[in-house]
Amino acid sequence: xxxxLCACVLTVSIAGSAVFLAWRAYSHHQLKKDLEVIISSLENxxxxxxxxxxxxxxARPKLAAYVLPEVAGSMVASRSERQQWAxxxxxxxxxxxxxxxxxxxQLRHDARENIAAAAVEALSELEPPSRAAKVMGQCLVExxxxxxxEACAALYRLGSAGRAEMERRLPEISVGRRIWLVRYIVAxxxxxxxxxxxMLSADQEERVRTAADEALGRLVSSPxxxxxxxxxxxxxxxx
Numbered sequence: 148x149x150x151x152l153c154a155c156v157l158t159v160s161i162a163g164s165a166v167f168l169a170w171r172a173y174s175h176h177q178l179k180k181d182l183e184v185i186i187s188s189l190e191n192x193x194x195x196x197x198x199x200x201x202x203x204x205x206a207r208p209k210l211a212a213y214v215l216p217e218v219a220g221s222m223v224a225s226r227s228e229r230q231q232w233a234x235x236x237x238x239x240x241x242x243x244x245x246x247x248x249x250x251x252x253q254l255r256h257d258a259r260e261n262i263a264a265a266a267v268e269a270l271s272e273l274e275p276p277s278r279a280a281k282v283m284g285q286c287l288v289e290x291x292x293x294x295x296x297e298a299c300a301a302l303y304r305l306g307s308a309g310r311a312e313m314e315r316r317l318p319e320i321s322v323g324r325r326i327w328l329v330r331y332i333v334a335x336x337x338x339x340x341x342x343x344x345x346m347l348s349a350d351q352e353e354r355v356r357t358a359a360d361e362a363l364g365r366l367v368s369s370p371x372x373x374x375x376x377x378x379x380x381x382x383x384x385x386x
Contacts, residue, residue, distance in 0.1 A: 186217045189237065190229035197233060201240045215241055219250035231262050239269045248273070252282070255290035263294040271301035280305050280312040288319045295320075299328055306339060314346055322352045329358040333365070340366065 189197065204211040218241075222234040231254070238247045254266035267286045273279040280302060287298040302309035317325060325347065332343050344366070347359035 186214075186221045186234075189221075189233040190227055192233060194236070197236050201237060204237075205240065211241070215244050216246055219244075219246040222247075222250045223253050228259055228262060231257075231259075232265060235262070235265050235269055239272060242269070242273050248282075252285070255286045255294040257291070257294075260291070260293035263291050264297040267294045267297040268301065271297075271304065276305050276308040280308040283309065284312040284316045287313075287316055295324065299324075299331060300335075303332065303335070303337065303339060303343065310339065310343060310346065313343075317347075317350065322354060325350060325352065325355045326358050329355065329362055333362045 189200070192200070204214060218234050218237050222231055222238065225231050225234070235251070235254075238251060241247045242251075248270070251266045251270050255263055257263040257266070267283070267290060270282050270286065271279050273282055283298045283301045283305070286294050287302070288295075290298060299313075302313045305312075313328075329344065329347055332340055332347075341363070344359045344363045348356055348363060350356050350359065
């Protein structure tokens with residue numbers, strides 16, 4: 148009798164476990180389907196609605212743990228430019244997630260210039276700035292042209308950390324891009340113009356040195372430079 152009872156209890160236990168596992172598998176499958184629907188609809192959301200999604204995910208870390216891998220996957224695999232843009236906007240708030248960072252880094256090779264540039268711009272917000280600068284250096288030498296342009300701009304924005312990384316990367320980029328960098332620095336305002344142009348005026352290529360020296364000469368002789376002589380590093384580029 149006791150043996151029969153034990154056998155019965157064991158059978159019920161096994162059956163119960165099987166039902167629980169089946170239910171769990173179904174729930175996981177249904178959750179994945181629901182997430183796919185939610186992720187695929189992001190391209191139809193406004194910027195304000197995307198910000199609401201970010202706020203929700205920040206408030207619910209367990210939900211974010213399910214959603215962010217789907218966001219990362221959609222970011223790379225989607226053929227919709229609007230969908231990629233939307234997932235990039237979501238990702239900016241979760242740069243500490245390794246899957247998000249990896250997906251954004253993959254997009255530096257994307258054939259669509261605005262997507263590659265948007266991904267690199269998002270990565271430029273990594274913390275600390277030294278980490279962002281290192282990743283920007285990687286995008287500068289490995290990314291497509293638009294990604295490299297954005298990486299240059301980001302390194303300039305990152306101040307001393309960006310300059311140190313650019314100085315290390317200069318031998319790896321073309322002479323044409325180094326000359327372009329001189330023109331870019333002159334064209335934008337910022338407190339780092341002089342120190343960056345001095346860095347480029349020491350370039351191993353004569354054409355780069357000449358371009359940088361000429362740019363420095365124009366800055367020094369401009370009315371703005373003369374009025375700010377006591378703080379030359381704050382001189383803005385001439386219009």
